Amino acid sequence: MMPEVVSRRFVIRQPPPSTSVIHSKKVVVCSVIFAILAVLTAVIVIPMSFSYLEYYEYGFKQQKSTGKVWLENIYTGKRYFLGPDYNFLVYPADSQPLDLIKIDVFTKDKLEVALSAHMQYFLRKDELTLLHKTFNVYFDDVMKTSAVDALKGAIPIFTTRELIQNRSSVEKVLHSAVRQRLGGECCRPDCSQYGQACPEGCKPVPLCTDKDKGLHADVVHFQLGKYYIPSPVETRYMEALVLQETTLREQLLQNASVVRKETQAIVKEIKNQAREITSNATAKANLITRVANADYRKSIEEARIIGLARCLSSLNITDEEKKISFDYLRALLDNGKVRLNINFDQLIAGKL
Template sequence: MGENNNKCLYCVIGTLVVIGVILLVIILPLSFVTLEYYEYGFAKARSTGTVDTSTVYSGGKHFLGPNYEFKKFKADAHYLDLKEIRVFTADKLEVSITAHAQYFLRQDELPLLHDAYDIYYEDVMKTSAVDALKGAIPIYVTTELITKRPEIERVIYDAVRQRLGGKCCRPNCRAYKDACPAGCKARTTCKDSDKGLNVDVKYFQLTNIVITNDVMERLMEKLLQIEKNLREKHIQSATVIRRQTAGMVAEIKNQAKEIRETATAESQKVKVVSGADYTSTVEKARGAGLRQLYTSLGINKTEHKNSFDYLRTLRGLDNIHLTIDFQQRIAGTLK
């Protein structure tokens, strides 16, 4: 009797062990849940649908239990296409802009994204990006969209990045190029409201700017009017410059005439003074010479001096010829 009881007990235990092994073989694989390398996930209870956001899982096999599965999010790039977005420029003209961006969910902020938008975040990202683009363009006039394209691409990218990614610095500033842009808030002072929509916009491409024919015609008319205004302004400036130049030329000619007349007057003055000095010098020398001559010849009487001076003066004239005719003089005497 005791042996039969022991056999039954062994049968029950064996059966339980077999059932346990079977359950283990069935349940254990079901307890491991797989995430691909391009996925993030939260543990979600199959029975109640409750999501545990305390832990963000990344790619690999994870032991959660047979009652859990993953609520999955994309860990790779999300493509954001902003096609033919109509915006107004600073000169009140409408243009169409097409751009593309690639953003990535932040693993550390995925609970915040889930609490705010669940898995329906893509439309919110696109709407916010469109608003950011529309807010960045109106500081430029239409012509600058063509001449300053690299600058405008950067401005739009910064606007979209800040709208979707917020103002906070990322934990690892070397993660990508703009992980910690200039002026970003330190993590210690950053609030959840400063984190934007909890994504990183890492890449941006401005592909097309379309200016419609109507807008182009108005733009060309405006540019033509600007050119006409500039032409008129240049013509007026040229007229003023010509008048100023003519005035300067007249002034310079007057100055030259004044200088010439002054020089002529000075030369006449110098000539007159020189002539007077010359005459004075000559007369002084003549007087000194005559005195010395009178002394040497012994001429003392005034009438003799006058006669001598008169004869000397006649001798110095070019049209006077002095001759002595002794025969005529003798003939006159004989008569």
């Protein structure tokens, strides 16, 4: 029989770790976890803590969880660090268009017409707190309703004909009425802010109360749109306008005929004056020419007489008959058509 082999294994056992080592490892692990959570929380919370306002916006600080609004500060376009539970209650800082289409109104002559108007208003930053206390952010319908009431109250001072013929005056009156209804009776702190910032008769700022400030908006621009007049009335007005234009056309034609005749008379008068001036100038020119020729001949004759006297004196000619003969021959020679001959055999050429 084979001998039985017994194998033995040797196991080396380490002593168990101490309690302090285990505790320190747990602290490290917890610290790492808390650090990671803190970083994640910061990464998530910090971006949520920033709130933004565009350049065309105003805002009040508002708490998301409770809805509470702080009215102490009015914020303008910028980035702000408010916290994760806060944002902005936003109001517009730019112009707000308000279009009123086919508003039924009554004129002074008891005729119902419709009109359209367009306006642009701005919320007053210095009165934004009062606006929020009164309307919160629901002011659009109030602005439109108040503008319609202002138009209906201002139109009855005009007749239908005045609406058509004095459009610029009507537009100014309506603008003033809407501006007063939405902006109140107070002067603005800066009268150069826009054209109607301080209208005539407005109350100075120190004397104004909250009731005098209207709806806290400035109607800076106003455009009167189209009129909608009932068809029969419009037809009568169109016929009246056509008749008026026809009358003006006839007047213009008559005036043109009169102007043409007057122009023709002026042209004839100017031509007569021109002929008269030309005749006078011609007569004066002829007179001057004749006087000049006479002076010329006078000068020539005086020179001839003086020259003849000197010539006769130089030749010692004293006999009067010879002087006359000499002068006669000289006069004949001055005539280019005379040819002199002695006994018809000898030609006397040249001047003596």
